[in-house]
Amino acid sequence: MKEGPDIAQIGALIGDPARANMLTALMGGKALTATELAAVGGITVQTASTHLAKLEAGHLLAQRKQGRHRYFTLADESVGKLLESIMGFAAGRGQLRHRPGPKEPALRKARICYDHLAGDYGVRMLDSLVARGAIDAVGDGLALTQAGESTLKCIGIDVHDLKSSRRPLCRSCLDWSERRAHLAGSLGKALLANFFEKGWARRTAGSRSVIFSPEGERQFLSLFPVEA
Amino acid sequence: MKEGPDIAQIGALIGDPARANMLTALMGGKALTATELAAVGGITVQTASTHLAKLEAGHLLAQRKQGRHRYFTLADESVGKLLESIMGFAAGRGQLRHRPGPKEPALRKARICYDHLAGDYGVRMLDSLVARGAIDAVGDGLALTQAGESTLKCIGIDVHDLKSSRRPLCRSCLDWSERRAHLAGSLGKALLANFFEKGWARRTAGSRSVIFSPEGERQFLSLFPVEA
DNA sequence: GCGATGCTTCGGTTACGATCGAAGTATGGA
């Protein structure tokens, strides 16, 4: 009867709308305070506090005290991956939350998926890297090629630094809006960080969407062309 | 605020213990009746009926009427994949349901994951296929090689038949007990079916575990050796 | 037709958990 891991527990954790909203907000990768999370959940701070305690007990969140603030983040990358995969599943059944809201288009174009770029632009970037032979793709798997290493060096990313981390360099992540893979892993993170540093793009205040500057957009599109 | 797909809904569906048990049971790949599912959920048929209706409305289950029986299965492969990925996540946090039960060892050795082989033996099989060059593995991705096609022909599987289906041939699936990949996709399904046909193994009554016959086990182990 | 079986629907109870007001604890600044 009772076989295997307890999926009901984490299902229940994600199953509450307020908690789901908070988790979704944390997919933006930024650490948020309890008060901020209460706002996105549409509840009071007291209620949020109990929710956050539960999520932390379930090891979905981690918190870091800083002065009188308490910053919450997703516990680790695996949580982000889990959430994105559930989103992909939900999107596949056409269970979008209500009707597409005003921010939907921006979200579909470019957004943060935990710590890397997702949406149309994220998919485009991976496609382009694969097309030029910088990344090998077999099925779902991704691997950086020799040629890819030098390509990235030109962009300004030293792959050698990334390789020291225990986290995999390339990972594919199913994009819920595009229903295709985009690039995750430490390389995906480094690329997004690189775009922010260069001023090509910036995060928005209360949302996961990523806004490109006109110049940044031009650069990005020419750096990652799509074959005709 | 309300961004992206509705993960709370499917979280809630999975979050109820009775429903989670039923879904887990259906991971065995066999279609089960409402009465059987009520038993695994530990509830009466009436209650099970309402649960099943909800799961069906949420597109997690499909049902097929056959005489006065109603057979329920997972809606499609994506549901199985989602559940296994949640199990993998839960297992990773050490949130096994209680303490390992008596059936746990058998389950870890060999079990059905929706329609293919998982557990120690499932992981071993994939490792062996990769080691002999029958399958290419890059990151998470898997692809059958030319050499692999003939290997499978010897085993008694005509890959050409499988290729006609829209479902991908090779897919990697994260094994919650081994925390490594095993082989899913139509090829994974065909291999397990092949073992059943040959009488090497059989499913058990109320469980996901797969029991090998002594002879079948010998054959299996020699067919999929592990390098020293 | 009739009873038996498998399942669903209805009605009413119950329990759990989400919620918030109010009070309590910690940190920072003045």
Next chain:
DNA sequence: TCCATACTTCGATCGTAACCGAAGCATCGC
């Protein structure tokens, strides 16, 4: 020291959904 801010804990309320008994359909075998 004193107050303001950030957050948690307590206590109580309330709503929802899980649950089961009983009744209602549907299908099978006879």
